[in-house]
Amino acid sequence: MALFGSLFCRLVLGFVIVFLFLPILIVLTVSFSSSAVFAFPPPGFSLRWYASLANADSMLQAVWLSTQIAALSTAISLVLGTLCAIAITRGMIPGAKVVATFMASPLMLPGLVLGIAFLQAARDFGLRDTYSTLLIAHVVITMPFIMRTVLASLSLFDFAMVDAARMLGRSYPAALWTVLVPNILPGFVSGGLFAFIASFDNYPVSIFLVDVRTKTLPIQLLNQVEMSPDPTVAAISALLILGTIAALIVCDRLVGLKRMASI
Amino acid sequence: MTLARDDLAVASTAKPARWSFDAKALIAAPGLIFMGLAFAVPVLMLIGDSFVDRDGLSLAGYRKVLGDPYYIGIIGNSLQLACITTAVCLAVGYPAAWALARIRGVWQVILFALIFLPLTVSIVVKTFGLTIMMRRDGIINFLLVNLGFIERPMRLVFTEFSLYFGMVNVFLPFMILPLYSVMRMLDPRLLDASASLGAGPVHTFLRVTLPLTMPGVIAGGTLVFSISVAAYVTPGLLVGDRFMTMSQVMAKAYLNIRDFQLGASMAVIMLVISAALILASSYLVRTPGGERR
Incomplete structure (x- = not known):
């Protein structure tokens, strides 16, 4: 009976993995199809949709914009979030627990609600520039990922090492930079990766903030899927998937996937 | 700066014995101020907006x-x-x-x-x-x-x-x-x-x-x-x-x-x-x- 149960659970697990990968594999298959319609099975193999990407200007612009926004917002969150996390961990500020919850709370709010709040606030404050509005909003989106991983890393860090560096003549900022930063690098890598993905993949917040000329990749992709779905969309999606896998492998080499996911 | 100062003020009233102002606490200020302005204020404004229409306070929504x-x-x-x-x-x-x-x-x-x-x-x-x-x-x-x-x-x-x-x-x-x-x-x-x-x-x-x-x-x-x-x-x-x-x-x-x-x-x-x-x-x-x- 117990054997039967464990066999059943394993079957379900196998089924789940196939199920989860189906849409991803379908996108990969379609991107190599020789036909412009999405028939299954595809009639032949070709790389023409990848070749056509070179001319997809609006798509490439969107990729570039999303990359910039994701990289900049992750970098800003890393700096602001880490400084805050140090103050929280060291008990420098009162109500540390409340502050930590506050800094991580954008993750708990529905994305659309955040997006609407940013849209209204940008209007009320007279912030017209799409790029900076997007960037500010994405710092808020990425902050919780940084806070969670950096707080977890700092809880294992021995601050006596910073004091030691100061006694040996380093200034406080220099001590943080040379002792603390290398020690919690794994936290930075995994938090930064998730923050980057969260920003790069964000739809519900960005949809309220983009304009006709400035569109992030998810918005541009969804537009294309709704208007004129063709395998070019599949080709760019396939490249995105491969890029993500490459990033995961690099980060796995640096810090280990298990550790990344557990935080 | 206001947010960090407020926090410190609360701390000093809660524990009057502790006078020492730890300047290092200011490292939290940029992040807190940013999240206050870019996150807390917009969300509170959105909640406020839901109670307001053209003629002032209203529950019409x-x-x-x-x-x-x-x-x-x-x-x-x-x-x-x-x-x-x-x-x-x-x-x-x-x-x-x-x-x-x-x-x-x-x-x-x-x-x-x-x-x-x-x-x-x-x-x-x-x-x-x-x-x-x-x-x-x-x-x-x-x-x-x-x-x-x-x-x-x-x-x-x-x-x-x-x-x-x-x-x-x-x-x-x-x-x-x-x-x-x-x-x-x-x-x-x-x-x-x-x-x-x-x-x-x-x-x-x-x-x-x-x-x-x-x-x-x-x-x-x-x-x-x-x-x-x-x-x-x-x-x-x-x-x-x-x-x-x-x-x-x-x-x-x-x-x-x-x-x-x-x-x-x-x-x-x-x-x-x-x-x-x-x-x-x-x-x-x-x-x-x-x-x-």
Whole structure:
């Protein structure tokens, strides 16, 4: 009976993995199809949709914009979030627990609600520039990922090492930079990766903030899927998937996937 | 600077003996001020906006949403979507997470990575893949016809079947991972003990396994419910206007019909639902029986 149960659970697990990968594999298959319609099975193999990407200007612009926004917002969150996390961990500020919850709370709010709040606030404050509005909003989106991983890393860090560096003549900022930063690098890598993905993949917040000329990749992709779905969309999606896998492998080499996911 | 100063002022009134002003606390100031201005202020303003119309204070937005059967139905749709998605994810995810937690060695790492990887793929990309699968000439119809379940391909896009199929596909890992992290900690000897004391498998499951894994069920359930009640991309592409949800109404209110009070009221109602859910789950985890992390 117990054997039967464990066999059943394993079957379900196998089924789940196939199920989860189906849409991803379908996108990969379609991107190599020789036909412009999405028939299954595809009639032949070709790389023409990848070749056509070179001319997809609006798509490439969107990729570039999303990359910039994701990289900049992750970098800003890393700096602001880490400084805050140090103050929280060291008990420098009162109500540390409340502050930590506050800094991580954008993750708990529905994305659309955040997006609407940013849209209204940008209007009320007279912030017209799409790029900076997007960037500010994405710092808020990425902050919780940084806070969670950096707080977890700092809880294992021995601050006596910073004091030691100061006694040996380093200034406080220099001590943080040379002792603390290398020690919690794994936290930075995994938090930064998730923050980057969260920003790069964000739809519900960005949809309220983009304009006709400035569109992030998810918005541009969804537009294309709704208007004129063709395998070019599949080709760019396939490249995105491969890029993500490459990033995961690099980060796995640096810090280990298990550790990344557990935080 | 105001935020940090306020915090320090509170500290010095609470503990008058401690005069020392720690200048290092200022390192928290940039992040706190930024999040205060860019996050707390906009959300509070949105809540304020929902109580205001052109003539000043008003509850017209809420009267519109909560007094109209159409909008009540939409809130119902969102809750139904979240309930069914959560239930299916739990029913499928529980045994899958159990198998994942019981497997040892290199296989566990590989299978874990396979559950984790789809999470990092863009939701837009996955939903795009789902719409291709659901086509009349797509893989689902191909399989159904070739396996002899149906005679001719049937229409799947824009049906509730494709909606739930897609929602479960996108959100299932969010159920499996919290379940897995709790199940991994469960001592398998407890199950042997239960069996050796004469309990059957069903009894063992109900009295030992389920209570011990309840924190994972609550965590996964809360996570899947709260993201699927607010889902926008997946329902939008898979059923569209045939199954309106709160998210669609909010997006339409701002992007198309420009009824900001309607959008703000809907947003606050969604905010209340999410907050209630988070509070309820943290209460459940703390009560005896759930508290075994």
